[in-house]
Amino acid sequence: MTHRPLFFGLLTLTLLVMIIMPMAFYLITTGEYYGRKVDETAPDFTLRDTQNQPHSLAEHKGKFTFLYFGYLNCNEVCHNQVGVMFNINHQTDNSDLDFIFVTMDPKRDSNSMLNDYFNQFGQNFYALTAESMAQIQKVASLYKAYFFADGGTNLGKDYEISHPGNIFLIDPNGQIRLVYQNTYLRYDKVIEDLNKLRSKSLKNDTEKPQSHSKESL
Numbered sequence: 001m002t003h004r005p006l007f008f009g010l011l012t013l014t015l016l017v018m019i020i021m022p023m024a025f026y027l028i029t030t031g032e033y034y035g036r037k038v039d040e041t042a043p044d045f046t047l048r049d050t051q052n053q054p055h056s057l058a059e060h061k062g063k064f065t066f067l068y069f070g071y072l073n074c075n076e077v078c079h080n081q082v083g084v085m086f087n088i089n090h091q092t093d094n095s096d097l098d099f100i101f102v103t104m105d106p107k108r109d110s111n112s113m114l115n116d117y118f119n120q121f122g123q124n125f126y127a128l129t130a131e132s133m134a135q136i137q138k139v140a141s142l143y144k145a146y147f148f149a150d151g152g153t154n155l156g157k158d159y160e161i162s163h164p165g166n167i168f169l170i171d172p173n174g175q176i177r178l179v180y181q182n183t184y185l186r187y188d189k190v191i192e193d194l195n196k197l198r199s200k201s202l203k204n205d206t207e208k209p210q211s212h213s214k215e216s217l
Contacts, residue, residue: 034189035178043142071105087187
């Protein structure tokens with residue numbers, strides 16, 4: 001009996017930390033960007049699309065690409081993050097944008113389900129899958145987006161998947177520039193980040209020295 005008040009006190013503290021930490025991250029991060037700044041090469045990978053054809057991240061070079069690892073049976077987080085990507089796609093120029101959803105749950109997320117879900121978002125949304133969860137985990141680990149199923153994954157048995165819910169923003173040169181770690185993102189702030197990266201990319205392109213042929217010398 002004497003341990004019960006302590007238990008509930010620790011439980012309350014844990015819940016408060018879980019609620020406050022995502023908000024605290026964005027209050028503390030007062031840098032140039034809304035997302036967490038990163039500058040490293042996005043690891044390439046090849047999975048398969050919903051037509052069972054191999055599909056590589058390298059195919060998206062030349063575009064700003066939003067990459068997300070999720071699953072359709074997710075209670076809330078994944079649908080929120082996909083909603084953010086949907087709004088980004090429809091609230092700014094999307095001619096230089098691609099969106100990749102990698103399912104963490106290939107057993108339950110069938111090709112037809114992924115098609116039905118993402119076909120409504122636009123032709124620049126790509127859903128990728130694999131033969132097994134282990135194959136997806138190998139790819140996700142390259143991005144430190146580790147996930148695991150809570151309990152067994154046998155068909156007919158319900159289960160949740162614990163995962164970080166991060167969105168990775170990869171630039172046209174294949175560099176991870178920003179990571180969005182909050183569950184409740186503001187798409188307008190993400191668009192502001194995107195436009196800053198667009199401006200920097202354009203500036204870098206214009207500042208590149210022009211090559212000259214021998215005839216012009």
